Amino acid sequence: MKIVVCVKQVPDMESKFVVVDNKKIDEAQIAFKMNDFDEFAVEAALQIKEKMGGEVIIVSAGPERVVKDIRQAFAMGADWGIHIKDPEIDAGDSTVIASAIHKAIEKIGDADLVLTGVMSEDNQFTLTGVMLSHLMDIPHGTNIVKLEVADEKSITVNRELEGGLNEVIEMSLPAVLSIQSGLNQPRYPTLPGIMKAKKKRLDVMTAADLGLSEVGAAGSKTEFIKMFVPVSEHKAEIIEGDAKTAAAALVNKLKNEAKVI
């Protein structure tokens, strides 16, 4: 089985977020890491490879810094990868990213299975996997919490629904799956794994290498305007009243003022 895993590097949510020029975060203050959901996807791919044989290929788009986490996936056991490195692609929206990944997967050729995380921890759009399957015109499942590859032709998956239900779906391969967290226990890289990772093949590709003409704003359907820190007043407010009054006031504040529930 040839399994492609799409990996995104994201800021560690514990980092200090400082916005520069209303446009971007100050990366000097940010620690970057592999998107958690993608880590589950890498583990899922490695487990299939161990069972069925084949190879695991990592595709990741972003600036030079993402190499660290591609190598992290290599250290876990992935075989090789493609680093899509082009500022014009990074400047695009999900449509551009999905198109670039699609082209990279075409370059890899004959992928049996493509795994993505269900979303990225930072943006949480939940779009790339679905868009990718549409471009590839192959079956797709989101929110995958269980997966069983029976043979090289088909796959059975469980996906989460509302109300604590799962649906069991069968689909033929090739297919795209968006992996939910908790599906497995991602392994830690071993020391020999880390050593080997340094020597594994990593192809660097630009939009031109991929044959992607519509990048940046031209390929996007949405246009980023600005980024800003929401006004928040961390005032220690005491909610008065008996249990009933306080409970009602609390729910009202959470819902209507803080808008967090």
Next chain:
Amino acid sequence: MSSDKMNIWILVNHRQGTVEKETYGLAAEAQRLLTMSKQNSEEYCSDGKITAVALGAGLDAELKQLGAYGINSVVYAEGQELARYNGELFAEVLLKLYEKYKPACILMDHNTETSDLAPRLASLMNTSIVTRVIDFTISINREIAATRPVSSGYLFEKFKLERTSCPVITLLPNVLNETEAAENRNIEIINEKIDPGTFNLKTKVTEIMEAAPEDLEIDEAEIVISGGRGVGKEESLDIITRLAKSLKGSVGGTRPIIDWQLLPFERQIGQTGKVISPRLLFACGISGANEYTTGMEKSRLVVAINTDPGARIFKFADLSVIGDVHEVLPRVIEKIEERGIWNL
């Protein structure tokens, strides 16, 4: 936004034959959008309208009620195959309906199902999509812009949407305000017969089952309800789990709770446990020892409930209730459930 009459579509969210409250919140949002665009451009959308689109079975009586929420008409695709959510099928059906009626935009409430459906539909329509939106606007020159939280809510991002097409927007349920029903107006229900057999579906659903009770991990959850020694032993902790359920959050605890084996170790918050930074954290019956607070300081909004007015935890809280968790929390849950707030 091609059509001259601004026809806003909202997707009816229904479960077990009942329309969910989010649908009314969407109607209110659509109304707000219409009013805003009317103010901003007179020639445009002087007669905008709101259409609810429903896919399902046995919903007739429920859909008739929608007139009370400012919805002008309902497009109803009915069929046993549509009784339960199926992403691929729903997207194909909605595409057909979109092609027939050409609405100006499609709004959905963000949930597990629409996070699957919305991108499928937008891909089929080849249109723009923004998910988890908390605010959107139409400006004088008819531009649509949407704002959404990123990076655990530390930041907001604002986007402009392509104008030439019908954008698909999912709104976070927490911004969908409850609306009072007005007097019910007569509402036109347009029945659409769509034969699911005409679609060449790539996936086949073979079974529906109860999910395993493997809850969301606490360092990934956007909402965490944590309990401490003050909540009490054994079944006492159930109140924490119940609140987590009703807010769709995850459960965590202080070290004593873990030591009592009420929760597994991976749910301990603090210096020797997990460091978390959810959008909303409840600290219930927790004193706020430094070993605990180092694990939660970065949470965005902290609610503390403690009987002791001098408890250290209050220094880390945005909203504080001085009281007994077993008196306050049941009423909080009651309030939440009465309002039907769902959150992701």
